[in-house]
Structure formats: structure tokens, C-alpha cells
Amino acid sequence: MVTPTENDLKNQEGIGPVTQGDKIVIENLSIDYGTVQALKNVSFSVKEREILGVIGPANSGKTSFLRALNRLNDLDLSVRTRGSIRLNGKDVFRQMDAEEVRKKVTMVFALPIPLPMSIFDNVAYGPRRHGVKDKRELVKIVEKSLQAAFLWDEVKDRLSSSAMKLSGGQQQRLCIARTLAVDPEVILYDEPCSGLDPISTAKVEEAMFELKAKYTQILVTNNVKQAARVGDRVAFFLMGELVEIDEADKLFTAPRDKRTDDYITGRFG
Amino acid sequence: MKISSQTKQKIAFTLLGAAAVLVIVPVIVIFAILIEKGLPAINWQFLTAMPRMGMRAGGIFPAIMGTMYLVLGTIVVALPLGVLAAIYLVEYARQNWLTRMIEVAIVNLAGVPSVVYGLFGMGLFVIFLRFGASILAGSLTLAIMILPVIITASKEALSSVPRSFREASLALGVSKWQTIRCVVLPNALPGILTGTILGISRAAGETAPILFTVAAFYLPRLPKSVFDQCMALPYHLYVLSTQVPNVNPKIQYGTALVLVGLVFLLNLVAIITRSYIRSKKQW
Ligand SMILES: Nc1ncnc2c1ncn2[C@@H]1O[C@H](COP(=O)(O)OP(=O)(O)O)[C@@H](O)[C@H]1O
Ligand SMILES: [Mg+2]
Numbered sequence: 001m002v003t004p005t006e007n008d009l010k011n012q013e014g015i016g017p018v019t020q021g022d023k024i025v026i027e028n029l030s031i032d033y034g035t036v037q038a039l040k041n042v043s044f045s046v047k048e049r050e051i052l053g054v055i056g057p058a059n060s061g062k063t064s065f066l067r068a069l070n071r072l073n074d075l076d077l078s079v080r081t082r083g084s085i086r087l088n089g090k091d092v093f094r095q096m097d098a099e100e101v102r103k104k105v106t107m108v109f110a111l112p113i114p115l116p117m118s119i120f121d122n123v124a125y126g127p128r129r130h131g132v133k134d135k136r137e138l139v140k141i142v143e144k145s146l147q148a149a150f151l152w153d154e155v156k157d158r159l160s161s162s163a164m165k166l167s168g169g170q171q172q173r174l175c176i177a178r179t180l181a182v183d184p185e186v187i188l189y190d191e192p193c194s195g196l197d198p199i200s201t202a203k204v205e206e207a208m209f210e211l212k213a214k215y216t217q218i219l220v221t222n223n224v225k226q227a228a229r230v231g232d233r234v235a236f237f238l239m240g241e242l243v244e245i246d247e248a249d250k251l252f253t254a255p256r257d258k259r260t261d262d263y264i265t266g267r268f269g
Numbered sequence: 270m271k272i273s274s275q276t277k278q279k280i281a282f283t284l285l286g287a288a289a290v291l292v293i294v295p296v297i298v299i300f301a302i303l304i305e306k307g308l309p310a311i312n313w314q315f316l317t318a319m320p321r322m323g324m325r326a327g328g329i330f331p332a333i334m335g336t337m338y339l340v341l342g343t344i345v346v347a348l349p350l351g352v353l354a355a356i357y358l359v360e361y362a363r364q365n366w367l368t369r370m371i372e373v374a375i376v377n378l379a380g381v382p383s384v385v386y387g388l389f390g391m392g393l394f395v396i397f398l399r400f401g402a403s404i405l406a407g408s409l410t411l412a413i414m415i416l417p418v419i420i421t422a423s424k425e426a427l428s429s430v431p432r433s434f435r436e437a438s439l440a441l442g443v444s445k446w447q448t449i450r451c452v453v454l455p456n457a458l459p460g461i462l463t464g465t466i467l468g469i470s471r472a473a474g475e476t477a478p479i480l481f482t483v484a485a486f487y488l489p490r491l492p493k494s495v496f497d498q499c500m501a502l503p504y505h506l507y508v509l510s511t512q513v514p515n516v517n518p519k520i521q522y523g524t525a526l527v528l529v530g531l532v533f534l535l536n537l538v539a540i541i542t543r544s545y546i547r548s549k550k551q552w
Contacts, residue, residue, distance in 0.1 A: 070440060072436065072439065072440060075436070075439070077363070099442045099443070099444055100442065101442075102439065102440055102441065102442040103441065103442025104442070106440055106441055106442070107440040109433070109436070109437070109440075111433070113433045113434065113436070113437040115434060115437060115438070115452060116434075116456060125438070125441070125443075125451070126441040126442070126443065129438075129441070129443040129444075129447050129451065130442070130443075175437070178437075178441065179440075179441065182441050182442060
């Protein structure tokens with residue numbers, strides 16, 4: 001195999017099925033864990049600054065898909081990935097290194113994972129590691145990120161207290177603030193409200209709406225209603241296959257596939 | 270006569286309780302004897318003066334300082350080496366024959382008698398590498414002896430840091446090494462320190478490894494460099510008890526009490542460190 005030169009790589013940008021407004025283009029993506037096929041030959045694209053809801057019953061490959069997008073699957077040696085994912089036209093597996101991808105495509109996990117340090121240090125964690133040393137700049141980043149995650153007013157008087165003392169909903173918004181602080185382009189959420197009460201959930205959703213102005217967001221959720229509330233478009237995964245992807249109102253009112261209809265009306269899953 | 274299961278249970282509990290109590294009896298007896306016979310010997314002069322009259326009088330200052338130097342030298346060598354090895358094994362090594370060999374080696378090293386370490390240290394550091402009998406050779410020997418303890422404790426401490434913390438950090442585009450440095454290590458520190466201090470307290474009390482590598486029989490002055498020999502408490506105690514005739518038993522017991530006290534103190538520090546950091550730990 002010939003390794004592409006830098007020029008080839010440059011030339012490749014912008015060609016292929018990348019159309020204006022496509023942030024991420026997924027082509028023939030398959031993911032295997034040994035003999036278990038978690039994702040089967042999935043192709044679609046994610047538009048710039050949309051919220052893409054991803055729904056589907058358990059074990060349909062949603063998490064595996066998200067973790068492929070920011071290459072967290074690399075950590076699991078049993079994972080085999082085929083196909084390609086392009087971010088801004090650049091192949092995330094072959095033309096970017098994992099850290100570069102993860103800085104641009106960050107992730108909020110199902111359970112909030114505050115790091116065992118203060119609220120301020122949690123948000124400043126990413127920027128510090130990426131080389132921001134100036135204290136005033138850090139303060140600015142932290143404030144901006146906490147505001148964007150709708151948490152600032154609740155914590156501004158106790159930034160130096162432990163993040164572990166926050167409530168679950170606050171912790172999840174802290175995690176969102178932490179990802180915002182590294183100035184990403186895409187934010188992935190893996191069932192971010194599964195452990196939260198309705199009020200906290202509403203706050204997280206509100207934050208997502210506000211973030212639309214700047215970020216592309218992909219929300220995996222086990223809550224069909226949440227996908228309908230928040231998603232611009234919604235993708236339905238079933239047993240590793242992408243069954244359907246469409247505008248949220250279309251998918252929920254007039255699904256093209258019978259299986260989608262069954263799932264959203266609660267007949268299985 | 271039939272014994273009811275209730276009674277049987279009572280008998281079993283009593284036996285088990287007795288076994289548990291038996292464990293602390295020797296500890297109490299040893300401490301009681303040491304304190305009774307050694308405490309009268311201990312005063313400021315005993316702790317800070319050079320030995321005199323062929324060690325039959327004066328203090329044990331050079332032995333205390335020698336043990337301190339050896340402990341320090343052992344930490345300096347064993348802590349970084351042990352922690353780095355543990356990081357490699359836990360975070361980087363893949364499961365293959367090499368890592369399995371390393372793990373087996375660690376387990377076996379932990380079971381090697383200390384006198385073998387002494388002979389090994391003499392062969393390698395004193396003779397082959399020409400360090401001579403010196404603090405350097407002694408510290409290196411002790412360090413190798415306690416490496417398994419430090420590696421095992423560090424490995425355990427590193428693996429107990431939740432995987433989710435690592436992922437949270439990596440998901441921000443932070444590199445693996447930075448993740449280890451800034452998230453994993455700080456959270457593993459209490460476990461690592463506890464293991465290290467326990468290892469060190471063992472090193473402080475051993476005679477055999479320092480016998481041929483550093484310990485001086487009688488050297489009433491402090492060492493000037495790492496290439497000097499020094500006295501050390503465990504060896505000094507051995508010498509006082511078996512090699513020098515007509516030593517006042519007060520001095521023997523006093524020396525033993527200082528040694529045991531030192532080791533006890535180190536263990537206490539380990540326990541306090543651990544419980545302090547545990548109480549602050551939030552996950
Ligand atoms: N680390 C793993 N090792 C082996 N199989 C896995 C692993 N993670 C997920 N799988 C399998 O891959 C399939 C998809 O899982 P996942 O992506 O977690 O789905 P979802 O998030 O939709 O529940 C499941 O059959 C699951 O058992
Ligand atoms: Mg999942």
C-alpha cells in the first residue's frame with residue numbers, strides 16, 4: 001500500500017461526498033468486538049450545527065457508534081473498525097491523531113464523571129492540559145463555559161469547592177462545561193440524562209438548545225420523547241443497523257420503516 | 270450426648286476469637302519487654318552521642334543516622350523505579366509473555382530470602398561495579414529487595430482508579446501520559462505511599478542485605494559520601510548481642526527499642542497517611 005503524502009491528503013479534503021454543511025461524513029462504518037458485530041455498514045452524514053438524536057433499543061450499537069466518532073474505541077483492543085469517518089473532510093482514522101480528534105469531538109458520558117477536584121479545576125482541566133497557563137485566561141474560559149452550560153449562577157460562589165458535592169444534574173452540566181472549555185466543534189452525549197430527574201433533564205436540554213448556535217451535537221438517548229424534543233434530525237439504530245434517519249417531525253409523524261414505527265410507538269424495545 | 274448447633278457455634282467462635290487474640294500476645298510481650306528493659310537506657314545522650322569504649326558505652330547516634338541514610342537512599346532508588354514499573358505494567362503493557370514473565374519475577378522476588386539479596390548486592394554492587402561496601406551499594410540492595418512491595422502496591426493503587434476518570438480525561442483530547450500524570454497518579458498516591466512506607470520499614474529493619482554491602486562494625490563518625498560505609502541499627506544490634514562481650518543489656522535493649530520504635534513510627538505514618546487521604550477521597 002502506498003502511504004499518501006501530505007499533498008495527497010490536502011487534495012483529498014473537500015472532495016468525495018462532502019457537501020456544504022456536512023460536518024461529519026460516515027461511510028460504511030462497521031464495528032466488531034471479536035465475533036459480535038455492533039455496527040453494520042452504516043453510512044450517513046451529520047450536518048453542521050444540528051442536533052442529531054440517535055435512538056434505538058439497548059445493544060443496537062449507539063454507544064459503539066459514538067465512541068468511534070471520537071476514537072474512544074481505540075482504548076478497547078478487541079474493537080475492530082472498518083469504513084471511514086470524516087470530520088470537516090478529514091479522515092479521523094487515517095489523517096488525524098486520536099488526541100486531535102477528541103479535542104474537536106468531545107463526549108459527555110451517561111453517568112456524570114466529575115474528576116475528584118474542585119469545580120474550577122474540573123472546567124480548567126482541559127485547557128490547562130492543552131497549554132493554557134495564564135490564570136486570567138483560565139478564569140475567563142471557566143466562567144464562559146459554566147455560563148454556556150447553565151451552571152454559572154448555581155456555582156459561581158463556590159468554584160473552589162469539590163465537584164463531587166454537586167447534585168447529579170449539576171455534575172452533568174459541569175461535565176458539559178468541561179467539554180466546552182476545550183473549545184470543541186462537536187459534542188457527543190451518550191444518554192446524558194439517564195440518571196437525572198426531570199428538572200435536571202430540562203436544564204441539560206436547555207443548555208443543548210443554547211449550544212446549537214456554535215456546536216454540532218449528537219445526542220444518543222433511550223428516551224424517544226427527548227429525541228423528539230431536542231433533535232433536529234433523528235437516526236434510528238436497530239441491532240447495529242441504521243434503519244432510518246430523517247427530520248425529527250417527519251420521523252416521528254410519518255416513519256418510512258415499519259420497525260421505526262414499532263419502536264417509537266413503544267411496540268418493542 | 271448431642272451438642273446443639275448453637276453450642277457448636279459458640280465453641281467455634283470462642284476458638285476463633287482465641288486464635289485472633291493469640292496474634293497480639295507476642296506483639297504485646299515484645300513491646301513490654303523492650304520498653305521495660307530498654308527505656309531506662311534511652312536518653313538524649315544515647316540518641317545523639319557516638320559510641321565509646323568498644324560500643325559498651327556512649328550512644329548509638331551513627332547507627333541511627335546510618336539507618337536514616339539507608340532509608341533515604343532506598344526511597345530515592347526504589348520509589349521512582351517501582352512506580353514507573355507499575356505504571357508501565359498497568360497502563361501500557363499488553364498481555365504477552367514478557368509481561369507475564371515480569372509479573373512472575375515480581376512474585377518470586379518478593380519470596381527471596383533477604384540474605385540472598387545481601388549476597389547478590391555484594392556480588393553486583395560491591396565487587397563487580399566496584400562501589401565497595403558503601404551507602405550506595407547498601408541502598409541499591411535494599412531498594413531491589415523492596416521493589417516487589419512497591420510495585421505490587423502501586424499496581425493495585427493504579428488499577429483501583431476508576432476507568433471512567435481516565436476516559437473523562439482522554440475524551441477531552443488529553444494525552445494518555447498527561448491523563449496518567451494529572452488524574453491517575455494523584456488518585457493512586459495514597460496507595461503508592463502506603464506500600465512504599467511499608468517497604469521502607471522492612472528495609473530499615475533488615476540485617477542480612479546490609480551485612481556485606483554497607484554496614485560497618487564500628488565506625489564512630491558519620492559517613493561523608495555515598496561511597497562511605499556506615500553503621501546501621503539492625504546490624505549494630507546484632508553486633509552488640511553477639512560480637513562484643515560484656516555489653517550492658519540496657520544498651521542492647523535500648524538499641525532494639527529504638528529500631529522497633531523507628532519501624533513502628535514508619536508504619537504509623539503509613540496508616541495515618543492512608544486514612545487521612547481516604548477521608549478526603551471522594552469516590
Ligand atoms: N466492550 C465490548 N466488548 C464486547 N462487546 C461489546 C462491547 N461493547 C459493546 N459490545 C456489544 O456491542 C453491541 C452494541 O453495544 P452498544 O454499542 O453498547 O449498544 P447501545 O449503546 O445501543 O446499547 C452489543 O451487542 C454489545 O453487547
Ligand atoms: Mg449505550
